[in-house]
Amino acid sequence: MPRILLLLLLLAPAAWAGDDGPVPLFGTGADGALSLVTGSEALRLERSQGRWWVTGADEIRRLADVGRATDLKARVAALATARPLGRYGVPLDGAFTRPAMITLGGRSAAIGGNSRIPGLVYVRLDDDSVHLMQPPSLSVSAADLVDRRLFPDGLGGVTDLNLTGPDIALHATDRFGPWRLTAPTPSAADVAVIDRWLEALAALAGDPAPAPPGDQAVDVVLTGKKGATRNLSIHPGGTVALDGTVFRVDGGTDALMPTHFDWLHKEVLALTPEGITSIQVQQGEETVAMYLSPEGKWLRKDTGAEYRSWSRDLFGLLASLPATGLKDGDASALGPARVEARLFAGTEVRSSIEMWPAGEDGWWLRGGADLNVYRVPGTLPGHLTRLF
Secondary structure, three states: OOHHHHHHHHHHHHHHOOOOOOOEOOOOOOOOOEEEEEOOEEEEEEEEOOEEEEEOOOOOEEEEOHHHHHHHHHHHHOOEOOEEHHHOOOOOOOOOOOOEEEEEOOEEEEEEEEOOOOOOEEEEEOOOOEEEEOOOOOOOOHHHHEOOEOOOOOOOOEEEEEEEEOOEEEEEEOOOOOOEEEEOOOEEEOHHHHHHHHHHHHOOEEEEOOOOOOOOOEEEEEEEOOOOEEEEEEEOOOEEEEOOEEEEEOOOOHHHOOOHHHHEOOEOOOOOOOOOOEEEEEEOOEEEEEEEOOOOOEEEOOOOOEOHHHHHHHHHHHOOOEOOEEOOOOOHHHOOOOEEEEEEEOOEEEEEEEEEEOOOOEEEEEOOOOOOEEEEEOOOOHHHOOOO
């Protein structure tokens, strides 16, 4: 090792302990646009209208991730020299053949190659002064800074959801209160399930990907309070097309392709005796009418016979019905209902109910505010189906 270099290495700690400390590359309080050019990679990072934007070598300006953008900006602003080069007289031959260029707030620095002092590289500032510094850790690309979220502004204010696909046709709205289904049939919706679906959609993040076949996609239209819409297509296998760009999203797309039953409210009837004053029951060709007497007894209108256990079990059965499934199509394939009942509040029909046995582990029910046929667990009490 040349004696002069050895002497420099031995004296370096003492020299660095002198009065003139590290010099910030971009001054104190550096602010403004940031640009990095390293080899084939180039990026520009700037803040506009309250947001961070990043532009890569392709000259396309994209929304940047706030956390990663501010972290990079802070790391660049903190860069500082170790000591002026002239103090040591280290040769500069080939030091800036292929420098990395950094610009922040209108001030520039060229990062050169390794110096002859281990662990330090050359850096040239705007005033052409050359210094030594620790190698900056700035291996970052524009793609690393892009905000990967598909909906960076969230999906607040969405009032209508329209989903169409090979096996689905759903429309839900909350314009007039809690979420409610209007298609394929008007019915109460499971508000929590729809809210979770919207949250999962709003949280989607991914990277651009090739376009998949579109024959199995679910097309989604999101409508806001003022009528503005967003259109996207959800594909099996984990891709989503939004505004002409296809993304492969984190976590896949299976949870974003609901069935009709997924969005239905699972408490089918939840009927109680309060307010019900009469019941009309039909089984086959026979019909019987009951009324609630002033003494609180359910009596048959034509004979006065009391139907205490029948009415009690009917209301007990209908008080809480958690549906476990939904019958595709209408109820025609089930044949005539085993029990048909109309429940009146005065002269007003409060609910019309139809019941069919469905084997040992459940039964079918249609009633309430929609025309869906639900599968309900349990066994239909035998005497309810044998009123006559």
